[in-house]
Amino acid sequence: MKITYFDGRGRVEPTRLMLELTRTPYEYVATPLEAWMSEEGKAFARELTPFCKLPLLQDGAFSLCQSCAIHRYVARKLGLYGNTLEESARIDEVFETGQELYLDAAKFVWDPQFHERRAEHRETTREQLASLARYFTKVRADPEHWVLPGRYTLADAMMAYALEQLLPLHPGLVEEHPELHHAMTRFFAADGVREYVRSKRRCPTTTVPFAQFGGKPEETHQWTD
Ligand SMILES: N[C@@H](CCC(=O)N[C@@H](CS)C(=O)NCC(=O)O)C(=O)O
Numbered sequence: 082m083k084i085t086y087f088d089g090r091g092r093v094e095p096t097r098l099m100l101e102l103t104r105t106p107y108e109y110v111a112t113p114l115e116a117w118m119s120e121e122g123k124a125f126a127r128e129l130t131p132f133c134k135l136p137l138l139q140d141g142a143f144s145l146c147q148s149c150a151i152h153r154y155v156a157r158k159l160g161l162y163g164n165t166l167e168e169s170a171r172i173d174e175v176f177e178t179g180q181e182l183y184l185d186a187a188k189f190v191w192d193p194q195f196h197e198r199r200a201e202h203r204e205t206t207r208e209q210l211a212s213l214a215r216y217f218t219k220v221r222a223d224p225e226h227w228v229l230p231g232r233y234t235l236a237d238a239m240m241a242y243a244l245e246q247l248l249p250l251h252p253g254l255v256e257e258h259p260e261l262h263h264a265m266t267r268f269f270a271a272d273g274v275r276e277y278v279r280s281k282r283r284c285p286t287t288t289v290p291f292a293q294f295g296g297k298p299e300e301t302h303q304w305t306d
Pocket of ligand 1: 091092133134135136146147148149
C-alpha cells in the first residue's frame with residue numbers, strides 16, 4: 082500500500098497508526114509543499130481524486146481518497162473493524178466521535194484569531210472531554226479498549242490520535258480525565274505503534290508550517306519516554 086499526503090500527521094494519521102499496529106508494510110510519500118504549489122506537482126491528484134485533495138491511498142491498481150473512506154478501507158482490510166454488524170456500528174460511532182474532536186481542533190489551529198480564541202476553545206473542549214469521559218465509561222469494552230475487549234480497532238486509533246492532538250494544544254486538559262488519558266497512552270504503547278511514534282518515520286508535526294499552531298515540532302506531541 083502507498084499513502085500520499087504532506088509532511089504532517091494530519092488527516093491520514095489514524096490509517097498509519099493501524100498499519101503500524103499490525104506491522105503492515107506500506108510506503109509513505111510526503112508531498113513537498115513547493116511541488117504541490119505547481120500544476121505539475123499535483124497533476125496526479127487531479128487525475129485520481131475528485132477535488133484534487135490529499136490523502137490518497139493506492140493499493141495495487143486501486144486508488145482511494147477521502148481520509149475517512151481510507152481509514153475504513155484499511156480497518157476492514159486489517160481486521161480492525163469488528164466482526165458483527167453491531168461491533169462495526171459501535172466502532173463507527175466511536176470513530177465519528179473521535180473524528181469530530183479531531184476536526185474541531187484541526188480546523189481551529191488555522192483560525193486567524195487562534196491566539197485570541199484559545200482560552201475560549203479550551204473551555205469548550207473541556208466540556209466536550211467531560212462528556213467524552215462519561216461516554217467512554219458507558220461504552221468501553223475494558224479500561225484500554227473502546228469497543229472490543231483486549232483488541233484494538235479503528236475506534237481506538239482515531240480516539241487516541243484525537244486526544245493526543247489536544248495534549249500540546251490545551252496542556253493538562255486530557256489529564257483531567259485519567260480514564261481517557263490511560264486508554265490513549267496504552268494505545269501509543271502498543272506493540273508496533275510504540276516503535277513508530279518514537280521513530281523518525283512519523284511526521285514531527287501535526288500540520289504544515291502555515292498553521293497558527295501545530296506546524297512546529299514543539300507545538301506537537303512527541304513520545305520520547
Ligand atoms: N474531506 C477530505 C479533505 C481533504 C483535504 O482537505 N485535504 C487537504 C489537506 S488536509 C489538502 O489536500 N489541501 C491541499 C489543497 O487544498 O490544495 C478528506 O478527509 O480527505
